[in-house]
Amino acid sequence: MSKGVFEGVKVAEFCWIAVGPASIKFLADQGAKVVRIESTTRMTGLRATPPFLDNKPGLNRSGAFNLFDPNRYSLALNMQHPRSMEVAKRLVAWADIVAENFSVGTMEKWGLGYEELKQINPGIIMFRTCNQGQTGPHAKVLGFGVHLQGLTGYTHLTGYPDRDPSPPFGTYTDYVSMLFGGTMLIAALEHRRRTGKGQCLDLSQFEASLHFLTPLILDYEVNRREANRAGNSCPYAAPHGAYRCQGDDRWCAIAVFTDEEWQSFCKVIGNPEWTQEPRFATLVGRKQNEDELNALVEKWTKNFPPEEVMTQMQNAGVAAGVVKNPKDIFEDPQLKHQEAYCMLEHKEMGVYPVYGKPFNLSKTPAQVNRPAPCFGEHTEYVCREFLGMSEEEFDDLLVSGVFE
């Protein structure tokens, strides 16, 4: 097994929920030592997110946390305790990167703002991410994914035009943001490798997320058009949609762009008479009669399981894909092939999946080999092995009650 690219890189992760940890995971999967500093007074929402093993809530039993956060060590520190800063500052001195994604001002309140970190460790990289950035009139505006999906425009763009918008499931902007977060973390590490210099990174999830919508911003600017949600329709393809198939809530997406694909599509569905009607012969005709076309397509798809529709279409060169439900995803052969999930033995969960390889690197593939940590599982290990505390030092802190 190759050495991880970031072997030797040390991260003190003052993070919770999604964007911070997901950005850091790129480093953890390449051998960086990542210590999550956790506290029950500021518990990561993911540890409290259902489902729980056997339906019994517990810090180490969340299906979500244990999926998202493998490959790190957990140190449980009571940040309200007068001696917590002794430990926190040791971590800062040890680390190459301090990551945080709390609401703006939290780190400063603890005395862990960038200026203070630099005093302790001049070469430190501080990675900060929050909804709207560290500065500006809305820096302290609080919100969850549902709010940021609204603010960034994704909610407006999802659903049917004749209905209320449907927010994208979950917290889409988190996953857009973590891509830019991972990128900047590595950029800062590269800069440090070359120059020895640290720096402060301020990732506004609002700003990062708009980069996946730039053409629509230009469209408003130039054409004064406010793009709207359009169901599944595409201005230059028909049929283009998710079509009901055999079974309960089973669907297959089909997209026909070219004449050739249209001919192949017709052949797959057995060239029924309606496909020969002139109004369906051209893209413009199919777009003009799209509702009827969709109904006719569905008349065919609903007789088959979606897997069969997909296979028949793809074999004929027509783009199609099962609308995979969470079960399908977990069992998906392509995702298995790519090791998208890894099964690891977890102390409380037993054998349980964690997110595996986000992409493949031919010489340095991601190594996801340790399950998500139990709460405070590595407090002593981190203090003794990473921070170099003596037994007496650690015991003294332990007795003081600074650890949770």
Added chain:
Amino acid sequence: MEQQTKALLSSLRVLDLTEGGSLLCGKVLGDLGADVIKIERPGGGPSRNIGPFYHDIPDPEKSLFWFAYGANKRGITLDIETTDGKGIFKRLVKTADIVIESFPPGYLSGLGLGYDTLSEVNPQVILTSITPFGQTGPYKDYKGPDIVSMAMGGYMFLTGDPDRAPVRISFPQADFNAAGEAVVGTMIALYYRGTSGLGQHVDAAAQVAMIRWLQNSVPFWVLHKVILKREGPYMAGSSAVVPLRGVWRCKDGFVAFTIFGGAIAGKMMPPLLEWMEAEGMSDEGMQKLKRRQWAEFDMACGDAEVFNLMQEKFAAFFLTHTKSELYEGSVKRNIMLAPVATAKDHLEDKQLKARGYWVKLEHPELGTTLTYPGAFCKASEISCSLRRRAPLIGEHNLEIYQQELGFPTEELVALKQGGVI
């Protein structure tokens, strides 16, 4: 903090063969300072046909999609399927650090330009491939336009109204996700190259890029054998008692707002109820709500009556205000509420303006200046900036072929007439 920042990747050259959403990968490397050369087929690549268009004129030099993701790149034309084209491409690869491509798996190898060949030409080169499903595996040859990737990545099943077909986000997103992962993979490969001198092949794909969006839905299947359902404008799994809205109608659109319990309710509900009362809502139902101890409100135990009462009152209140009135009023009162914004709202957003987010780029041939999203991240030492509008077709052919690679004029003329450039 920008003045002393440096362009991190300014010594690097990227050859960008991608089209569509995959163009984002090179754009981001360009933002970090790399010299990105977009290679298009003679006459211009297919991404120039993606709308919307400048003043709605469908013209390859007026695609706003191209403007967005062709920015920070120089542009040349080259047909890599021709023998001459292949030779020129290899010459370029000798000068390059990174090659990005989004062809179907095996296409470049078929031309004799696969990773093995490129790494013989230049052992340090990083080849980054972006596809719907990946370079290997059972679905590798499947076609994957946005709607197919969104379906196969599991996202669509969970999004949309329960009584209609699952929906995608109307502006295609899948390829951007793959391209974003590709940037991270490329950065890891660059760091590795910096310490080892070795290039490698980065294989990023849209389907796998999207599974993280699925949050706790896969765990629900793994642990409870439960398949979550889509709930339209309601919040999936927010309360067992009544469906709770995440999106609400207001005077000029929608706002995002959800009912919380516990400490958040303790902070948010009193100022919100006071605000509503100050604007004349004070009937029996409002009094009932005002009397509650919100910090003790437990979402799991709340009865249907109180949820329904809250939803009725909030719905009525939100309808009396615009999204910007509700947003500003909520910001003042520390209430978690956001507008369901559009591009218009973004351009008017106070926070984005105050942080200097927007960047203007001149488009001299259109006689205009356009405003673009700027840095995706603010950094104290390295710059993340937009410097160059997207190139015109073959705009840098002379600059690159003649001035940088030293092709004599006669040869260029021959290559042009031969349809190579």
